[in-house]
Amino acid sequence: MNQSKAIFEEAKQYIPGGVNSPVRAFQSVGMDPIIVKEAKGSKIIDVENKEYIDYISSWGPLILGHASDIVSNGIMDYIHKGTSFGLPTKIEVDIAKLIHEAFPSMELIRMVNSGTEATMSALRVARGYTKRNKILKFEGCYHGHSDSLLVKSGSGTLTYGVPTSEGVPQKVVEDTLVGEFNNIENVKQIFKENQNEIAAVIVEPVPGNMGVIPPNKGFLEALRTITKEEGAVLIFDEVITGFRLGFGGAQGTYGIKPDMTCLGKIIGGGLPVGAYGGKKEIMEMVAPLGNVYQAGTLSGNPIAVKMGYNTLNYLKNNQDIYKTLEDKAIILEKAFNEHIEKAGVPARVNRVKSMLTVFFNGQDVVSYQEASTSDTQMYSQYFKGMLAEGILLPLAQFEGMFLSAAHTDEDLEKTIKASKKVLLSL
Ligand SMILES: Cc1ncc(COP(=O)(O)O)c(C=O)c1O
Numbered sequence: 001m002n003q004s005k006a007i008f009e010e011a012k013q014y015i016p017g018g019v020n021s022p023v024r025a026f027q028s029v030g031m032d033p034i035i036v037k038e039a040k041g042s043k044i045i046d047v048e049n050k051e052y053i054d055y056i057s058s059w060g061p062l063i064l065g066h067a068s069d070i071v072s073n074g075i076m077d078y079i080h081k082g083t084s085f086g087l088p089t090k091i092e093v094d095i096a097k098l099i100h101e102a103f104p105s106m107e108l109i110r111m112v113n114s115g116t117e118a119t120m121s122a123l124r125v126a127r128g129y130t131k132r133n134k135i136l137k138f139e140g141c142y143h144g145h146s147d148s149l150l151v152k153s154g155s156g157t158l159t160y161g162v163p164t165s166e167g168v169p170q171k172v173v174e175d176t177l178v179g180e181f182n183n184i185e186n187v188k189q190i191f192k193e194n195q196n197e198i199a200a201v202i203v204e205p206v207p208g209n210m211g212v213i214p215p216n217k218g219f220l221e222a223l224r225t226i227t228k229e230e231g232a233v234l235i236f237d238e239v240i241t242g243f244r245l246g247f248g249g250a251q252g253t254y255g256i257k258p259d260m261t262c263l264g265k266i267i268g269g270g271l272p273v274g275a276y277g278g279k280k281e282i283m284e285m286v287a288p289l290g291n292v293y294q295a296g297t298l299s300g301n302p303i304a305v306k307m308g309y310n311t312l313n314y315l316k317n318n319q320d321i322y323k324t325l326e327d328k329a330i331i332l333e334k335a336f337n338e339h340i341e342k343a344g345v346p347a348r349v350n351r352v353k354s355m356l357t358v359f360f361n362g363q364d365v366v367s368y369q370e371a372s373t374s375d376t377q378m379y380s381q382y383f384k385g386m387l388a389e390g391i392l393l394p395l396a397q398f399e400g401m402f403l404s405a406a407h408t409d410e411d412l413e414k415t416i417k418a419s420k421k422v423l424l425s426l
Pocket residue numbers: 114115116117119142143144145204208209237238239240264265274
């Protein structure tokens with residue numbers, strides 16, 4: 001038995017499925033997980049000392065690559081000065097100011113510990129503010145694992161075919177309405193059927209959790225208009241897209257101002273962080289100012305916030321990075337498309353900025369309807385072929401590839417060469 005196998009077998013004795021998050025189990029690609037030893041830049045090294053070019057990027061946060069010195073700058077001083085106080089610190093103010101600078105719609109910001117906490121809290125605030133109960137989410141969008149959002153979700157729930165998780169009482173999801181992403185008529189109909197009852201619409205402005213799906217021209221704008229007309233709070237879940245599509249996230253890219261925004265991933269520089277915020281009037285509902293309670297022993301943790309601050313500060317001062325990241329993604333997109341055509345494989349590439357997905361699907365993928373018909377077996381074959389060539393792709397069809405500043409021209413060349421070989425062999 002090799003080391004990876006031995007560690008995984010031991011893990012399964014103590015951890016459900018041997019993993020601390022379902023997508024890590026490699027089940028969807030039909031193999032045991034690689035067990036990571038260490039990582040640097042664009043490369044992950046497993047316990048067998050095999051090296052992989054990593055396009056998971058910890059599911060998005062590592063925009064500057066693994067173990068970046070920029071991100072960890074000064075972090076040892078912080079650790080030596082104390083790792084948690086349960087009291088306010090200056091660095092929390094610094095990161096809030098920086099987030100506000102990038103996302104002016106976030107007039108007040110509350111730091112939390114994960115994307116799940118951010119979306120769960122934002123919904124509570126929206127419900128408190130509007131005094132309404134219903135929320136509208138979209139099929140295939142994933143907003144973390146809080147009860148009311150685990151309905152027709154994306155990411156691992158889509159991979160493992162869990163439409164609504166067991167353990168979530170029907171009563172809890174009764175107020176969760178589900179719409180079709182990119183179908184504004186459907187959204188209008190839902191509002192018509194639930195007049196004055198919908199507290200919030202929560203959306204991944206560019207879904208990354210059913211694979212990457214670009215919003216149709218006008219879709220996000222129409223969501224903004226409808227929610228305004230209907231008195232519902234528009235929540236952009238930018239846990240993935242925040243600081244990924246550009247310094248101002250999806251809202252900066254598409255020029256739309258949501259009422260509330262959820263962030264995570266990049267803002268922690270690889271440590272566990274989330275944040276939610278929005279219009280002052282709405283955020284003033286949050287305790288201690290208002291009566292919506294939300295708290296956290298480790299929220300605004302100085303180490304996590306410092307890593308996040310370093311990341312965001314670098315991105316602010318080096319915004320040309322976004323063009324470079326997109327250019328790299330375009331190089332991959334073009335090459336993948338060329339080889340897909342040459343190989344005659346039913347597949348297409350969806351790309352938004354530096355996020356992309358190769359869908360094994362004969363039709364354009366514009367929403368959950370098409371994404372869910374993708375050939376996951378073929379994705380699994382592609383994944384395994386690429387892994388054998390030293391390229392680590394997302395572990396399921398319904399996830400995105402993320403480029404980082406650390407990916408080199410040589411990495412791209414190697415990836416393209418491998419992809420050509422694997423696609424031609426399918
Ligand atoms: C768009 C989106 N929202 C929320 C979450 C939940 O974040 P976390 O896993 O940090 O709880 C994720 C990822 O997991 C996500 O991709």
